[in-house]
Amino acid sequence: MTNITIEVVTDGNIEPCRELCDELMAFQQSRAVMAPEVFDRMNFNTRMRRSYDSALHKHVLIVRDGGVPVGYAFSTIDDVEQGEDKLPAWAPNQDPAVSKGFYPDWVMLPKRIGFLSNLYLRDGYRSMGLGSKLFAMSMEWLESFPEVELLFIYVSNGNEDALDFYLKHGFTYSHEVFGGFIKAVYKKLDR
Template structure:
């Protein structure tokens, strides 16, 4: 790992430094998508990361920087689960009247709160250096530190098989397809 790289837990909501990285992630997800890639045109820092950050019960953002310039990040949340509600967001590629499964797994009793790894992104020039693994480990340590979190979910955009394999290799289990396969959900129970 380069000596100029630093890892920083973002303090007091200073997430604006992730704007470009988040928008790059949305463009990357669009480039990989097999199902409804045009949906990613409506996804950006403001509609995805900022909105989720502001509405979560608890949020953590860790940024990796090279000489002070952000080159990767991970964004995790602890969220309140609304029992019996599996809302479908406006951006979801669901046709009116189409029955699809949403974010939560069917048949499982959901806990009142759950952890979620929402975004993990490292710029192409920095891939293969173990940065994603380090960021992921730091985020998992944070999520596992909460006594009220016993379920962690991760939602992976369609076409991003490398991300799916990454999470499966780290102890997560496939749960279900969200919105007819637009997203794949994986989970890990902690207790």
Template sequence: MDNRITIEVAQDGNIEQCRELCNELMAFQKANAQLRPELFDAMNFDTRMKRSYERALASQVLVAKEDGVPVGYAFSTIDDISQSRHAYPDWAPRAEQGAYLGFYPDWDDLPDKAGCLNNLYIRDGYRHLGLGSKLFGMAMDWLDGFRDADVVFIFVSNGNEAALNFYLSRGFAFSHDVFGGFIQATYRRRT
């Protein structure tokens, strides 16, 4: 990793510094989506990252910077999923009648709390420096610190095969299609 790049933990709720990067991520996901790209029009920093940050039981935002300018970030949460297992965000496509295709699988042993790596994004021009692996590792270390959340989910937008393969190569397994394949869910259980 380039020695001009630093990684900081956002303190005191200072997530606004990720606004531009988060909006770039949503545009990147829309550009690569093969299924319903128009749904990304309703997704941005305020509707996705800020809302998730405010609702989480615990959260961590790692910000990679070059000369003080954000160039990447990782956003992770610990969430109480006992009440939101069957929730549909406003932007989500509706399931076929009788079929539930939401965020979480219908496992009998699905815990009440789960970790989630919500966003991992590196600005173009900074990819292939090992920054994604570094942010991923730091996020996983933080998530692994929560003993009562023994499963971590990562939700990958359709069309982002590089991200899906990145997570699968790091010990995550495919769980299920979310919202009819709009998102692919991966998971890892604590061993």
């Protein structure tokens, strides 16, 4: 832990995040109190790669220790249509009459929404302020889009530490997604 750097991915190569993303999915599964088996279908290809490839704008930060990836943050800007609330294939309950999706019904959705999709650090790197640094850099990027008025972060069930972190950093609880499998937090940007 002597040569820690944070780099912005500018060439589209997110492969250094593959192992880290898979570790994040395993970490979330280990914490899950509801439907942990759903995480069996989640990995770099089904979550990060798919989201990265389909995003309107994307931002990836990689933390390296001596050149070795030890953490990352992944954010996107996406266009959203009012009433659009796709239920992904990995969702634990795909009946829209029973399971609330990603977006709340309490707000008229703006056309563009910003998302902090992943923030992960390996054990041994979580108490060094790196998470706060990745979060701040991600927020700076997300807030740089003048047409983005709303930000969301989705926290997996059982990951109360992450939920508390985002609430302490200016986000507000919004709603449960898929019957509590995920908790959504949001932040409205003053524009």
